[in-house]
Amino acid sequence: DGGITQSPKYLFRKEGQNVTLSCEQNLNHDAMYWYRQDPGQGLRLIYYSQIVNDFQKGDIAEGYSVSREKKESFPLTVTSAQKNPTAFYLCASSFGRAYSPLHFGNGTRLTVT
Amino acid sequence: AQTVTQSQPEMSVQEAETVTLSCTYDTSENNYYLFWYKQPPSRQMILVIRQEAYKQQNATENRFSVNFQKAAKSFSLKISDSQLGDTAMYFCASVGYSTLTFGKGTMLLVSP
Numbered sequence: 001d002g003g004i005t006q007s008p009k010y011l012f013r014k015e016g017q018n019v020t021l022s023c024e025q026n027l028n029h030d031a032m033y034w035y036r037q038d039p040g041q042g043l044r045l046i047y048y049s050q051i052v053n054d055f056q057k058g059d060i061a062e063g064y065s066v067s068r069e070k071k072e073s074f075p076l077t078v079t080s081a082q083k084n085p086t087a088f089y090l091c092a093s094s095f096g097r098a099y100s101p102l103h104f105g106n107g108t109r110l111t112v113t
Numbered sequence: 114a115q116t117v118t119q120s121q122p123e124m125s126v127q128e129a130e131t132v133t134l135s136c137t138y139d140t141s142e143n144n145y146y147l148f149w150y151k152q153p154p155s156r157q158m159i160l161v162i163r164q165e166a167y168k169q170q171n172a173t174e175n176r177f178s179v180n181f182q183k184a185a186k187s188f189s190l191k192i193s194d195s196q197l198g199d200t201a202m203y204f205c206a207s208v209g210y211s212t213l214t215f216g217k218g219t220m221l222l223v224s225p
Contacts, residue, residue: 104157
């Protein structure tokens with residue numbers, strides 16, 4: 001079955017360490033997105049990519065980095081520069097048109113102590 | 114920039130009743146799309162319904178329907194015959210040129 005897979009489901013890191021969250025899709029979608037979800041804040045866009053080897057900053061890109069070397073994969077690195085990295089992270093993909101709904105992964109809960 | 118406002122942080126309804134969740138948005142786009150997503154306790158985001166702004170007819174998906182008022186920039190979600198499985202966080206979202214902007218969500222609790 002086609003879908004979008006995020007791993008791991010839970011991730012724990014010490015402050016000062018970089019950490020990479022995985023996101024893979026087999027839906028043949030062109031566009032991929034990373035959102036951060038905090039209580040009472042809704043979903044905020046971190047980065048998005050509409051084509052391989054190209055990506056754009058979202059509303060809260062500081063302290064994060066991404067790559068898009070393959071159509072299927074869009075990993076997110078949370079760097080030590082991100083001041084409040086503990087959050088729930090959602091990856092999504094779509095065909096990239098305005099009317100195309102997003103398909104979401106199950107999310108990764110990152111805890112940094 | 115687009116903004117989406119959901120003014121009801123929490124709502125509750127009894128099973129089999131009807132409930133309406135509110136959403137207002139602001140956009141400078143002429144053509145845009147509006148969505149409602151549902152996030153149950155599993156935290157899996159699920160598309161509930163989609164509305165195309167140039168269509169005057171309100172979208173309907175089974176028990177879910179919208180009341181789209183373009184001039185007022187309002188996009189409310191009506192859930193009829195509420196079921197326990199409808200308990201979830203509901204997010205309204207709009208998209209114009211490229212990316213989706215989400216509201217902060219409304220937590221809906223359906224009780225027996």
